[in-house]
Amino acid sequence: MPCYFENNYQRAFGTWPLKNRELADALQYAINCGYRAIDTAQMYQNETETGTCIAACGVAREDFLITTKVNPTNVEEALFLPSVEQSLKDLQLNQIDVLLLHWPAADGNIRQSIKLLNDAANEGLVKHIGVSNYTSQMMRDAQQLSDRPLVTNQVEFHPLLNQSTLLATAAETGIPLSSYCSVARGEVFKQPLIHELAKQYQKQPGQIVLRWILQLGVSVNTMSTNPTNIQNNYNVMDFTLSSVDMAKLQSLTKCNHRIVNKSIVPWAPEWD
Numbered sequence: 383m384p385c386y387f388e389n390n391y392q393r394a395f396g397t398w399p400l401k402n403r404e405l406a407d408a409l410q411y412a413i414n415c416g417y418r419a420i421d422t423a424q425m426y427q428n429e430t431e432t433g434t435c436i437a438a439c440g441v442a443r444e445d446f447l448i449t450t451k452v453n454p455t456n457v458e459e460a461l462f463l464p465s466v467e468q469s470l471k472d473l474q475l476n477q478i479d480v481l482l483l484h485w486p487a488a489d490g491n492i493r494q495s496i497k498l499l500n501d502a503a504n505e506g507l508v509k510h511i512g513v514s515n516y517t518s519q520m521m522r523d524a525q526q527l528s529d530r531p532l533v534t535n536q537v538e539f540h541p542l543l544n545q546s547t548l549l550a551t552a553a554e555t556g557i558p559l560s561s562y563c564s565v566a567r568g569e570v571f572k573q574p575l576i577h578e579l580a581k582q583y584q585k586q587p588g589q590i591v592l593r594w595i596l597q598l599g600v601s602v603n604t605m606s607t608n609p610t611n612i613q614n615n616y617n618v619m620d621f622t623l624s625s626v627d628m629a630k631l632q633s634l635t636k637c638n639h640r641i642v643n644k645s646i647v648p649w650a651p652e653w654d
């Protein structure tokens with residue numbers, strides 16, 4: 383299953399939960415490192431600062447792949463397109479590169495969500511469309527309902543969580559996955575195996591984790607405010623994990639450590 387996002391765009395810099403100076407500094411540093419894919423969302427309330435940074439950073443707008451996500455509260459006929467227009471204004475863009483539905487509709491109405499997403503593309507407000515936090519059945523339904531290809535399902539994805547059902551559905555539907563919580567917000571670093579492999583490949587532990595995700599055909603979103611981590615998270619294209627080591631990392635998925643569950647996101651669906 384190939385990543386949808388080619389080359390440089392397979393590594394995106396995530397902006398949640400950054401704001402103000404912290405966001406501006408981290409994002410500018412990430413752009414200087416080479417990141418050209420940026421992930422934000424209406425819910426993060428940082429589209430304006432993200433837009434300001436991109437406009438002022440000195441890199442041509444055409445070089446970026448900018449993803450934003452529609453807040454679930456805006457997924458209704460009267461609110462959807464105006465909310466996308468507001469995102470465009472805040473991000474200082476004429477067109478959003480990738481527009482995602484941030485969460486499945488609470489009432490399970492996938493048909494309406496996918497129609498509104500297609501409307502945004504038909505209006506020329508966005509170039510590509512996709513979803514986030516969709517289950518495998520939702521992916522199948524969405525693929526059937528969408529006139530346009532869905533370029534990603536952005537989901538929690540790291541070595542401590544078994545997402546093999548979603549990976550199989552990505553292959554079946556042609557909707558590639560992209561990761562969030564890619565280093566499980568630091569939890570992965572408690573695993574000795576990650577450190578053993580880092581020593582073996584002469585890489586940093588985070589690079590082993592991101593490489594595993596990429597080699598599964600999943601694009602990565604990472605967020606860091608630490609310049610060394612930002613740089614390391616970007617520098618993951620110059621080595622390959624062996625199939626034996628990929629399998630060793632796969633064995634960690636037995637931990638079944640899910641971060642984004644109903645206790646912190648009450649509107650989360652029943653995960654696969």
Ligand SMILES: NC(=O)c1ccc[n+]([C@@H]2O[C@H](COP(=O)([O-])OP(=O)(O)OC[C@H]3O[C@@H](n4cnc5c(N)ncnc54)[C@H](OP(=O)(O)O)[C@@H]3O)[C@@H](O)[C@H]2O)c1
Nearest residue numbers: 396397398562563564565566567588603605606607608611
């Ligand atoms: N679609 C969704 O529902 C959804 C949900 C959550 C997140 N996201 C997106 O995905 C992005 C990333 O997810 P996330 O921030 O939740 O989780 P994450 O990337 O797993 O964790 C971020 C944390 O890990 C640390 N970290 C990052 N790289 C590291 C490295 N190489 N070594 C050591 N520590 C490292 C960072 O600390 P330092 O700052 O100290 O490096 C930060 O505290 C978000 O910014 C957002 O854009 C989307």
